[in-house]
Amino acid sequence: MAEVVDVLTRLECRRPLIVTDAFLMSQGLPQRLQVQIEAREMVCGIFHETVPDPTTEAIERGVRAFVENKHDSLVSLGGGSPIDTAKAIGMLVANGGRARDYKVPNAPAKAGPKHIAIPTTAGTGSEVTRFTVVTDSETQEKMLIAGATLLPSAAVVDYELTLTMPARLTADTGTDSLTHAIEAYVSRKANGFSDVFALAAMKTIWRELPTAFVEPGNLRAREAMMLAATQAGLAFSNASVALVHGMSRPLGAHFHIPHGLSNAMLLPAVTAFSVVGAPGRYAECARAMGVADVKDSDEAANTKLVEGLYRRNEELQVPTPKAYGIDEAHYHSLIPTMAAQALASGSPQNNPRVPSAEEIAELYRQVWAGR
Numbered sequence: 315m316a317e318v319v320d321v322l323t324r325l326e327c328r329r330p331l332i333v334t335d336a337f338l339m340s341q342g343l344p345q346r347l348q349v350q351i352e353a354r355e356m357v358c359g360i361f362h363e364t365v366p367d368p369t370t371e372a373i374e375r376g377v378r379a380f381v382e383n384k385h386d387s388l389v390s391l392g393g394g395s396p397i398d399t400a401k402a403i404g405m406l407v408a409n410g411g412r413a414r415d416y417k418v419p420n421a422p423a424k425a426g427p428k429h430i431a432i433p434t435t436a437g438t439g440s441e442v443t444r445f446t447v448v449t450d451s452e453t454q455e456k457m458l459i460a461g462a463t464l465l466p467s468a469a470v471v472d473y474e475l476t477l478t479m480p481a482r483l484t485a486d487t488g489t490d491s492l493t494h495a496i497e498a499y500v501s502r503k504a505n506g507f508s509d510v511f512a513l514a515a516m517k518t519i520w521r522e523l524p525t526a527f528v529e530p531g532n533l534r535a536r537e538a539m540m541l542a543a544t545q546a547g548l549a550f551s552n553a554s555v556a557l558v559h560g561m562s563r564p565l566g567a568h569f570h571i572p573h574g575l576s577n578a579m580l581l582p583a584v585t586a587f588s589v590v591g592a593p594g595r596y597a598e599c600a601r602a603m604g605v606a607d608v609k610d611s612d613e614a615a616n617t618k619l620v621e622g623l624y625r626r627n628e629e630l631q632v633p634t635p636k637a638y639g640i641d642e643a644h645y646h647s648l649i650p651t652m653a654a655q656a657l658a659s660g661s662p663q664n665n666p667r668v669p670s671a672e673e674i675a676e677l678y679r680q681v682w683a684g685r
């Protein structure tokens with residue numbers, strides 16, 4: 315964190331706007347960063363109206379704050395929501411229009427102002443990705459926006475910022491990172507560059523997440539998780555995510571389940587569905603994570619992988635949508651809409667087994683009460 319001002323100076327920023335949320339404001343972290351920045355004769359504002367699952371409404375307020383106070387750069391501080399909000403603010407400042415104009419398969423052409431991303435969770439990996447996920451305030455759709463111009467100019471990754479994360483957030487954001495690594499590795503867009511980061515990340519996360527969950531002050535586990543979250547971000551930014559994320563976004567949009575938690579609810583069942591599409595690749599995941607060993611056949615490794623994911627959910631106390639308290643009739647009535655939205659996001663098309671709308675609907679039904 316002590317290096318943030320040097321990074322701003324190197325990028326020739328003069329009037330940064332810190333983008334953060336109310337929780338971090340109550341902890342005083344953005345204010346401390348502001349003092350640090352203003353001590354170097356820069357003008358620094360704070361926008362703290364970021365909401366979980368960033369909405370177009372909150373983003374438009376951020377755009378006004380940026381323009382009215384003549385800021386020239388963005389410093390996002392927080393979990394995925396402030397970082398994604400800052401990306402969307404920068405995108406709209408540079409390109410005009412509305413967020414929905416740029417959702418996949420469209421893309422914003424012009425790069426926004428300089429953006430330094432500082433994650434406080436381990437994590438979405440958003441500090442190193444070319445994606446932002448924005449909820450349309452009018453339609454409630456959780457839109458995926460992708461483009462090289464969304465990549466932050468710099469990321470400041472400091473695991474000490476994660477030491478105060480509560481256990482639930484640690485589990486959910488950590489499982490999000492694990493999902494990024496696995497989906498990047500089995501994605502149809504996987505490549506030699508993304509594979510290296512994906513394998514390294516899943517190995518670390520599988521080993522360290524239970525420790526970080528029960529021992530929040532374990533520095534080794536926290537540092538390892540932070541590095542792995544960023545590695546997983548590099549992996550999926552270069553290979554894309556797949557069916558779990560495609561199905562997770564509608565669950566988040568309609569039922570306000572935290573992103574990592576809805577991923578966790580889906581990951582075992584979606585993996586069981588998908589392994590036939592890339593048995594060798596999933597088996598490599600199982601071996602990298604240590605749930606299977608080199609002597610296991612691909613088939614045996616994949617059985618162990620699915621079993622391991624179910625067990626891990628129990629260990630991390632992941633509820634089913636039913637146990638989470640969602641209304642059963644409401645859930646089932648939305649399945650056709652959610653299946654259509656999942657398909658439209660493009661992510662299921664990266665899956666090793668590309669599902670039909672009906673197969674996605676069946677998976678939503680399957681995860682409702684767990685196995």
Ligand SMILES: [Fe+2]
Pocket residue numbers: 438490494559573
């Ligand atoms: Fe994610």
